Amino acid sequence: MKHGSHRAARLFGLGAAGLAVLALSTESWAVDEIIVTTRKREENLQEVPVVVNAITAEEIAQLGIKDTEDVARHDSGVIFDKGFAAQDTRITIRGLAPSRGRQNVAVLVDDIDIANQAMQTNGGGLLINPRLFDAERIEVVKGPQNALYGRTAFAGAINYITRKPGDVFEGRVALDVGSEN
Amino acid sequence: MELKAGLSGPLIPGVLFGGLNAATWNNDGFYDNSYTGNDTGGAEGSGVSGDLLWNITDAFTARVRAEYTNDEFSQSPYSAVAPTETVMVPASALGTVISPAVTSVLAVRSIPDGDDLQVTNWANPRTGGDYPGADREVARATLTLDYDFGPVALKSLTHVDNAFDDDTVKSTFGNTYNSGIRVVPFPPPFTFVLPLNQTPIKPDERSYGVRVGYRFGG
Numbered sequence: 001m002k003h004g005s006h007r008a009a010r011l012f013g014l015g016a017a018g019l020a021v022l023a024l025s026t027e028s029w030a031v032d033e034i035i036v037t038t039r040k041r042e043e044n045l046q047e048v049p050v051v052v053n054a055i056t057a058e059e060i061a062q063l064g065i066k067d068t069e070d071v072a073r074h075d076s077g078v079i080f081d082k083g084f085a086a087q088d089t090r091i092t093i094r095g096l097a098p099s100r101g102r103q104n105v106a107v108l109v110d111d112i113d114i115a116n117q118a119m120q121t122n123g124g125g126l127l128i129n130p131r132l133f134d135a136e137r138i139e140v141v142k143g144p145q146n147a148l149y150g151r152t153a154f155a156g157a158i159n160y161i162t163r164k165p166g167d168v169f170e171g172r173v174a175l176d177v178g179s180e181n
Numbered sequence: 182m183e184l185k186a187g188l189s190g191p192l193i194p195g196v197l198f199g200g201l202n203a204a205t206w207n208n209d210g211f212y213d214n215s216y217t218g219n220d221t222g223g224a225e226g227s228g229v230s231g232d233l234l235w236n237i238t239d240a241f242t243a244r245v246r247a248e249y250t251n252d253e254f255s256q257s258p259y260s261a262v263a264p265t266e267t268v269m270v271p272a273s274a275l276g277t278v279i280s281p282a283v284t285s286v287l288a289v290r291s292i293p294d295g296d297d298l299q300v301t302n303w304a305n306p307r308t309g310g311d312y313p314g315a316d317r318e319v320a321r322a323t324l325t326l327d328y329d330f331g332p333v334a335l336k337s338l339t340h341v342d343n344a345f346d347d348d349t350v351k352s353t354f355g356n357t358y359n360s361g362i363r364v365v366p367f368p369p370p371f372t373f374v375l376p377l378n379q380t381p382i383k384p385d386e387r388s389y390g391v392r393v394g395y396r397f398g399g
Contacts, residue, residue, distance in 0.1 A: 040336065041334065061392075061394050062392075064392055066183065066206070082257070083257075084257045084259055085257070085315070085348055086254045086257070086314060086315035086317075086348050087315065087346060087348040109248075109321075109323070110246065110323055110325065110338075111325075111336075111338055112321075112323055112338060112340040114321075114342070116344075125346065126315065126317050126346045126348060127317075127319065127344055127346070130250070130319070131204070131206070131226065131228055131250050131252065133185045133202055133203075133204035133228050133230070134187060134200075134202035134230050162230070162232070162246060163187065163189070163200065163202070163232075164198075164200070164232065164234060164244070165189035165190065165191075165198035165199050165200035165232050165233075165234050166189060166190070166191075166198060167190075167191050167194065167195065167198060168190060168191075168398065169189075169190030169191070169398045170188075170189060170190065170396065170397065170398035171186070171187065171188045171189075171396070171397050171398055172185075172186060172187045172188075172394065172395070172396050172397075173184075173185075173186045173394070173395050174183075174184070174185050174186075174392075174393065174394035174395070175182075175183070175184050175391075175392075175393050175394075176182065176183040176184075176391070176392045176393075177182045177183075177391050177392075178182075178391070
């Protein structure tokens with residue numbers, strides 16, 4: 001009888017655990033679809049056959065992403081290296097560092113490549129680190145993407161997609177304050 | 182501190198849409214310069230962007246976006262790391278690779294933690310304060326035309342920009358150790374200094390902060 005009650009308890013526990021797992025799995029599949037334009041057309045992030053990390057508007061606001069340096073902090077495989085001079089900047093994706101000459105990661109704003117070459121140092125200068133104040137989405141593409149983004153995108157690309165005006169009136173105000181920053 | 186705001190919506194419902202965004206930011210810099218007592222590594226600036234989207238037909242849209250930003254960056258923090266050991270030059274290199282007068286060099290075995298370093302950007306002797314940092318001013322405009330022919334879609338991108346960047350390094354660094362690692366690989370005047378004992382500090386922290394956002398309409 002004692003064993004029987006234990007078995008019943010175990011069965012009950014297993015059943016409850018199974019229901020919980022079922023509930024969890026149901027919830028875990030309820031992921032919002034993220035649309036990216038990595039290949040110049042709108043596609044579901046999960047179906048794009050390239051490595052893309054999409055940072056949504058909500059994540060940009062929550063994480064306080066303000067420039068390329070912040071993007072690198074929140075993306076594994078991307079390093080933003082900065083020397084003493086402000087223009088002494090380099091983006092490295094998957095370890096392919098621009099140790100000579102021009103930056104090898106394309107930085108785009110609405111598909112326009114804004115990456116340039118620093119005059120005195122290797123890498124991309126000041127322009128590859130633009131201030132983002134109206135970005136709707138950031139797409140970090142890893143691996144050679146020259147066919148999509150041109151000659152600079154040898155190691156990958158960071159594409160900033162700005163917010164398009166829509167058919168509904170809306171406004172946004174955001175304030176970010178901190179100490180010792 | 183960063184404050185940003187945006188407004189967007191239809192100008193002619195279903196046909197023409199507009200948007201306007203603006204932001205201003207001011208970060209003092211996380212580190213203190215031990216020579217001047219001022220914050221360093223900060224940035225301040227402002228930016229504005231405007232957007233017009235025109236649905237010419239159901240299959241043809243035109244979008245114009247213009248942006249202007251103006252930034253000023255203070256100096257990056259810099260610290261001189263004291264040498265931790267003396268490395269003897271191999272005897273076989275003396276006279277052939279390195280001047281016989283240089284029998285040893287000072288070196289740093291490992292870089293200390295950032296908390297143990299002091300920022301040593303020298304003061305500007307003319308002003309007593311910090312040297313100026315860098316300026317950046319960027320204006321850009323993009324015209325995007327999208328044609329959707331059903332099975333085929335065409336996109337036309339036209340972009341114009343004007344960027345100004347003044348980033349001449351005007352400063353000097355407090356570093357009393359350089360004289361100890363001067364290496365002469367060839368007879369003078371081919372003399373250079375190995376930057377073994379210098380490392381930039383990268384400010385990316387803050388003690389605490391508040392981030393709030395409010396969205397209305399939509």
